[in-house]
Amino acid sequence: MRIPTDIKDGIKWVGAIDWAVRDFHGYSTYKGTTYNSFLALDDKVALFDAVKKPFKMDLLHNIHKVIDPSKIDYLIVNHVEPDHSGSIPELMEVIKPEKVFCSGRGKKALLDHYHREDWPYEVVESGQELKLGKKTVQFLETRMLHWPDSMMSYIKEDALLISSDGFGQHWATSERFNDEVDNAELMAHAAKYYANILLPYSNLVKKLVEDVQKMDLKIDMIAPDHGLIWRKDPLQIVQAYYKWSQQETIDKALIIYDTMWHSTEMMGKAIADGLIEKGVSVKIMDLAAEHRSDIITQMLDSKALVLGSSTLNNGMLPRMADLLCYMKGLKPVNKIGAAFGSYGWSGEAPKLINKSLEEMKFKTFESISCQFAPNHEVLKKCVDLGREIGSAIKQG
Amino acid sequence: MEKYVCQVCGYVYDPAVGDPDNGVAAGTAFADVPADWVCPVCGADKDSFSPE
Helix, strand or coil: CCCCEEEEEEEEECCEEEEEEECCCCEECCCCEEEEEEEEEEECCEEEEEHHHHHHHHHHHHHHHCCCHHHHCCCCCCCCCCHHCCCCHHHHHHHHHEEECCCCCHHHHHHHHHHHHHCCEECCCCCCCECCCEEEEEECCCCCCCCCCCEEEHHHCCCEEEEECCCCCCCCCCEHHHHHHHHHHHHHHHHHHHHHHHHHHHHHHHHHHHHHHCCCCCCCCEEEECCCEEEECCCCCHHHHHHHHHCCCCCEEEEEECCCHHHHHHHHHHHHHHHHCCCEEEEEEECCCCHHHHHHHHHCEEEEEEEECCCCCEEEEEHHHHHHHHHHHCCCCEEEEEEEECCCCCHHHHHHHHHHHHHHHEEEEEEEEECCCCCCCHHHHHHHHHHHHHHHHCCC | CCCCCEEECCCCEECCCCCCCCEEEECCCHHHHHCCCCCCCCCCHHHHHECC
């Protein structure tokens, strides 16, 4: 779809829709994504963010429908990650902007990516304003949300927050606004984005929301660089971010396992029985079937993670190692964890998993191991572990 | 002298190197870094740092 869309009087969406991307550096994007770009038409014409390199022609096509691209005076780079900046080197040749606005770290990142000392950089700081004519842009630095260079642009007269990656979702749609799509699905995509991208910076998200509340910033619309624009009740996503940033959990546990010959799977299902008996909501996630990024999304509101792996060649199964490596980087807090697994002759996997959970400061339980296939006694131990974890969840 | 790690972005403050771009000379122990110094990578406050 290459149709510029009015989002506010004199401000148009001119971005690109990527219907086909399924893997975003290890994050599964089953429904594609969008690279949003916004064009403000005033005495000065400003383009906010660009698109991923292969979508350069979509962006230029959309701009052309509105204005001759060479009429763009200012390019504002809120975030340098290549899904938003990859097309900039070629775009610069066409639009030849008078200035490129970015944060201090943004300038460094642009130089480190594209090595162009000759671009007309203008470094801006939080609170600094840029007059376009009737419209005023106020910059808001949001370091480490989610890169050091990240910033947002607030258009005062329209109470529009162009929020870069913050409040985004990976979801390709022909609709541009949140009130045109199913809200539950939208929030699920937003939660997945938060869990997989912003979770490690939860303290900064919390502080940002509190700071913005103190500033009493009027927000009529939030336009992220991915997915739908929050037009109806835009504060719902700010409130959701505040809740997610505190990593609040519900009485929910995940049983996550990888299994060779179903023994570890049987153990996991027995642990689930004990948890369900205690009134805990359980999701069983087989690593052969579930993508790591979907597991992380489910982790967001789960109190307990019970991880199982068979022992293979004196270690855990590689899919479990992959998950633990990914999870560690996302820095989950306030979780309960336990490990289990079947083995043939050595049985290292549960101990290794527990060690990893302890490094992540999970409250852990004694792990359960079983040589080859579980008998009734082992399965009873598993049910008991489920009950024990269930009670701990219920006690908060 | 002990190195300190930024808990936000992972930057390591090495006293042997300091942060000369931001006015902290090489050889400055972390304790002697000014209180208003921030992480040169991500801008986190000094108290966001922990010993390595």
